[in-house]
Amino acid sequence: MAQISSGDRSPPGFLVQHRGIIIQSVLLLALWLVLSGRFYPEPILYGIISVAFVVWLNLGVRHIPLSSGEYLSGHQIYFSRLLLYIPWLLWQIAKSAAFVAYLTLHPRMPINPMVVTFDSRLPNPIAKVILGNSISLTPGTLTLDIHKDQFTVHAIVDEVEEDLVSGDMESRVGRLYLSQCTPQEMCDGVCILKRSKEIKKAMEHQEEGKP
Amino acid sequence: MVVIDALAIILMLAGAAFMLAGSIGILRFPDVYCRAHAATKVDTLGIMLFILGLAVFEGFNLVSVKMLLVAAFVALTSPVAAHALSRRAMLHGVKPWTRKQKKEG
Numbered sequence: 001m002a003q004i005s006s007g008d009r010s011p012p013g014f015l016v017q018h019r020g021i022i023i024q025s026v027l028l029l030a031l032w033l034v035l036s037g038r039f040y041p042e043p044i045l046y047g048i049i050s051v052a053f054v055v056w057l058n059l060g061v062r063h064i065p066l067s068s069g070e071y072l073s074g075h076q077i078y079f080s081r082l083l084l085y086i087p088w089l090l091w092q093i094a095k096s097a098a099f100v101a102y103l104t105l106h107p108r109m110p111i112n113p114m115v116v117t118f119d120s121r122l123p124n125p126i127a128k129v130i131l132g133n134s135i136s137l138t139p140g141t142l143t144l145d146i147h148k149d150q151f152t153v154h155a156i157v158d159e160v161e162e163d164l165v166s167g168d169m170e171s172r173v174g175r176l177y178l179s180q181c182t183p184q185e186m187c188d189g190v191c192i193l194k195r196s197k198e199i200k201k202a203m204e205h206q207e208e209g210k211p
Numbered sequence: 212m213v214v215i216d217a218l219a220i221i222l223m224l225a226g227a228a229f230m231l232a233g234s235i236g237i238l239r240f241p242d243v244y245c246r247a248h249a250a251t252k253v254d255t256l257g258i259m260l261f262i263l264g265l266a267v268f269e270g271f272n273l274v275s276v277k278m279l280l281v282a283a284f285v286a287l288t289s290p291v292a293a294h295a296l297s298r299r300a301m302l303h304g305v306k307p308w309t310r311k312q313k314k315e316g
Contacts, residue, residue: 034280037273093286097229097256100248104236112310113245136290137255142248143294144301154244154297154307 023079024058025051070125077126081176088172089134096139103140103156115144116153116192120170124177131173138169215267222264229257242308243300251293258285 032047033039103111122128132143135153140160145152236249262282266275 031280034273034276090286093252093256093259096252100236100252101229101232104232104239104249104253109239111240111245113242113307114309115307132294133287133290136251136293137286139252140248142244142251142297143290144244145298152301154248156245156248 019079020062021055021059025055028054066125077176085172085176089137092134092138096137099139100156111156112158114155114158114192116155118151118153119149120151121149122170122174122177127173127177130176131170134169134173215270219264219268222260222267226257226259226261226264229253229260233257243305244297244307247293247297251289255286255289258282 028051029047032051033044036043036047103109120128120131122131128146132146132151135141135143135151138160140156142154142156143151144154230253233249233253236253237246240246240249259282262278262285266278269275269278
């Protein structure tokens with residue numbers, strides 16, 4: 001797996017080191033308060049106890065390897081960049097829904113589906129999950145499979161495939177974890193399959209890769 | 212109050228229109244992958260607009276915050292559901308419909 005150096009960072013202090021746990025507890029407590037809706041000391045005390053229990057249960061999760069042998073720990077997300085990424089994603093959802101609704105209601109239904117595979121160089125599994133979800137939510141594309149570094153994506157018309165292989169979204173996701181990255185270095189091995197025979201071949205190849 | 216009601220009605224009508232478009236898409240598109248496109252994106256925006264309209268109608272209180280939570284969870288889970296469906300379809304060898312194939316055959 002290609003690792004890209006994440007730049008120099010100062011040695012983490014206590015707040016930075018346990019940032020994941022702190023954010024998790026704050027979010028869980030906020031969820032408890034919203035769902036319970038009672039702001040007296042007693043329910044809040046129960047909430048704090050439950051949140052502490054859940055956070056304690058989740059402590060070990062980061063150190064259990066995934067089926068691919070990767071770990072979830074050891075990566076710090078840039079929280080400020082995540083806050084900028086979410087509005088962009090909401091805008092993409094609106095655009096893509098309008099686009100697919102247009103395709104649906106068009107009398108001749110101008111679709112030309114194809115399957116695109118490419119290799120991504122995102123640094124960790126969570127970044128890949130974010131990218132997969134974002135691909136599914138952006139106009140005209142749907143993540144079919146992620147196997148190691150290879151993404152298999154279904155695109156519904158010709159134009160969207162150019163956006164996909166330009167690496168723009170990969171670099172946006174990559175910037176959540178890396179201090180800097182450019183579209184060119186994030187995405188390679190692009191393969192566009194328009195004919196059914198090629199797609200079938202690629203699928204058989206995928207099946208061989210499975211355990 | 213009239214402005215807020217009008218805004219809520221517009222949002223809910225837009226949401227219902229998108230839901231309708233998504234349902235038509237599920238019926239019209241040729242294969243499982245294209246139908247997953249319609250079901251994921253259009254319906255996600257439809258549900259989100261509808262819930263946003265209800266939240267605007269309700270005003271800012273606990274109920275509307277809960278509704279916004281529902282909208283956020285729908286936005287998180289619907290691409291995962293579509294991915295799970297289409298990945299299963301791919302592993303079982305469902306071939307994507309292509310326009311070229313039609314012309315050649």
